[in-house]
Amino acid sequence: MISQRTCLHCKKELQGRSDKKYCDVHCKSSYQYEESKKEEPRFYNKVDNQLKLNRKILKAYNKAGKATVRSKILLDDGFDPNFFTHYWKNHKGNVYFFVYEYGFLKHIENSKEKYVLVIWQDYMGK
Template sequence: MNLERKKCLSCGKELTGRSDKKYCDNHCKSSFQYQQSKTAAPRFYNKVDNQLKLNRKLLKHYNRAGKAIIRSKVLLEQGFDPNFFTHYWKNQKGDIYWFVYEFGFLKKKEYNAEKYVLIIWQDYMAMK
């Protein structure tokens, strides 16, 4: 017979009641699970979602007029990653604009400088 009493995984108090009990109350259960989630590696979905949110925020910030041109270095230094996008659109010239939701960008090289042309999604871009 095991005489050792089980203790709460969160606060360490001695547990009473069911033999398979792990926490003394819901607060301790929630607290323990929160602490575990903070130490766990971020899930792939969270990494992708966070990068998309950051990309959208930056594109929105630098494109207030509907169309803008910005040096790629400015966006990249703030954490922008052009490999994360939601969809793309190809214009009649064959240029491919990559979109993060409603905000798009096109990489261009102009006067030996890498730049992004920033645009906002328009109704005429929808596939027919």
């Protein structure tokens, strides 16, 4: 006997195996995607998304390889300086934080908080 129920995603009648839940792989994928959006994002996803956003922002403001930008501008775009992938300390003792190949150094200039933006160079890895 063929059991008839409805697809969990599109609500069409199902025919076939008694434990079948979806019409096809597309309905299964769509249903699982919609269910995953209801869940609280995992910590890994939050960190990964912030790193991607930070990199995108640093890249956008650093077209020439070195730039200085007011911190408010970056922060207003969603930049979070607490999320970085690694750091590099120069011979003066300044610590540059990097989001992959894009780095930043916080400093005060004319009583304004700014970030110096740089791109990773080969000599930094030595």
